[in-house]
Amino acid sequence: MECGIFHTPYMRPGRTDKETFEYSMMLAKAADSFGYRDFMVGEHGMQAWENIPNPELLIVAAAQVTERMRFAPMAHIVPLHNPSSLAVQVGYTSQLLQDRYFLGVGAGSWENEAVLRGQPGDLSEAHPRLLEGLEVMDKVWRRQPFTHEGQFYKAAWLEAGIEAGSVDHHDAFDLKDGEEYHALADHSPYGGADGLEIAITGLSAGSPSHVLAGQRGWTPVSFYGGSTLLRSQWDVYSAAVEARGDVPDGSRFKVARDVFVAKTDEEAKEQAKNGALGHAWSKYLMPVYKKYRILQGFIDDADVKVDINDVDLDYLADHVWLCGSPETVMAKIERTFEQTGFRYGQIAVNTHDALDDPAPWVESLRLFATEVVANIEVAGSKSPVHEFA
Template identity: 35%
Template sequence: MEVGMFQTPFLPPERTPSEVFDWAVAQAVTADQAGFSEYWIGEHATLMWEAIPSPELVIAAAARQTERIKLGPLAHLLPYYHPATLAAQAAWLSHILKGRYQMGIAPGAYPGDARMRGFTDLSKNHRMQAESVKIMEMIWKGEPFDYQGEFWNAGIPEGDADHPVRDQRPWGDHMPMAMTGLSPNSPSIRYAGAHGYSPCSVFSSNRALIDHFDIFATAAADAGRPGDRTKHRVVRDVFIADTDAEARKLALEGGMGRAWKEYLLPTYHAFGIAEAMVEGTGLSVSDVTLEFLADNFWIVGSPETVQEKFEAWMDGLGGGFGTLLLYSYDYIDNPTPWNESMRRMAQDIAPKLPTAAFAAVEA
């Protein structure tokens, strides 16, 4: 299993743009040095707790300070860009990073982000996403074309010897793509399977995650593509410290606990997602508190405890998957314990997990 990070970022509203930017770049460097395989940056324009409107700025800064880790947005909200502009920008970054760039895409689900761009009706966003991808893929072929679409027009001119058109093909003639999903029967996970993209599941329960595995595998098979679990990314909350008590304290009283208390848990309750968290516990949704999360939902503890929790989780899933993505939180004022937790996950925990648990699981 590989380990990566999803820098949404869950930073409190009082953090300044420069603090958010500096933390995001510093975390990319830490992840690279710890041996993480990839680092994704969220994109939102109006959300107070997820305050990075332009992942490319973080990616460009991190490109000069990292060596191995792959970088990408998760995800570009495609209806809010002209796809030709985005395609040219992404292809350019893929060459700057020499193949370390990958793109996450999404249709956009938050009304505030939509309204800022003049969108009051999100019902067309999925169709816009599909057309956007179609145009980007034509751009990335690097061949002349003219396209008149439902939402956008685009094209690459012929050019001539005196006025050649710059090559728009990405590094290696291929743009790796990914999509996130959270809800059961996720249309995004299904879309990823049908189009050969990597699925990224935000964990809510084993049952929901297995549902994502199955949806992706079925959609991939219907399209004639492999759909095994090694292609899956799964997002979870992890904090590792010397002892269980120390890890629990750092999680509950630090940035992880605050983000869940003030932002994530109210959101999960409002959208009915918290119900999945009590799966198999015999508890009700009203019992989902921070303490419940620390003991039952987050993976928190000493290295030995965390390893045991991961092994038990794999057993519950009936096998493994490709990449674990850690959410990032606000540990700006005291980053050492958080950074050490990242290192332990990548260097101490993942290599010790049973190899068989992470073998390709064919659906």
């Protein structure tokens, strides 16, 4: 099985951008040394707990201090961007990192992010803006003349550029043979528009994002919310893949989970509850997982059923988080395979703010890579853990 990092990140409000950046560099170096395949960086400009507005700045820096790990913005919220500018930014980063970069895209789920950009707070424009924005980005990457006038965006790629002297504030001038005034920069992705791996995130049951992934051959990424939710995403993804004449591959699914591993169940539970993971859930994630109806899915899967309002840290450690010794965490993962009906290829560990005491968190990352996923077989996965051993 593959292991990855989903670096939202869940930093405590009040952390400075510099603190978050330096903590991110430390985590990236550690994950790379342990054999993590992907380091995916969230994009949020308004959330105090998820405070990275420009993933590429972090990605390019982290790539310089790591050797093998791949990086991705996960995800660029396309509706919040000018798609032409985003296409150039993504292509440029892709060329810098080459095959260590892939692109994550999403429609967005935070109302305040949309309102800041002058869009409806009900997110009614999010999905149509995503589709139209991706259309413009693909046109930019192909570097062929086009004119786009859509519902939300206007863009054009001129075959020969703007004629000399045609702009009012420019004086007319003549070009001499050999001068390259019209030369256009090539910021298409490394390997071309068709060579860029694209991944898309989904939160909801039967997610339209996963339908899109199946239709276009993209990589599906899920926030695990119980077996029923993930199974519904797998079903719509599979149907879309089959509709275009291909065979669905469970190993392509990346599933984000909260993980904490220690030598014993008791040690893992106490460190998780009293550390970064427990703090984030107590202060932030409990209402988020209730809002998006994710928490109920874990309760439905658990042997012990409780009212959603009675969920506490002990219940989270036992039934929601992948928390425990390596053997216990392996058993929890295998159970999710049985409950969902397919074996997914990667678990991406959600990161949390252990800046004040990083050693237990880093050790958990090591144990998860070397003693958990390295011992779980998923056909088609490409875990680099064995290469590092």
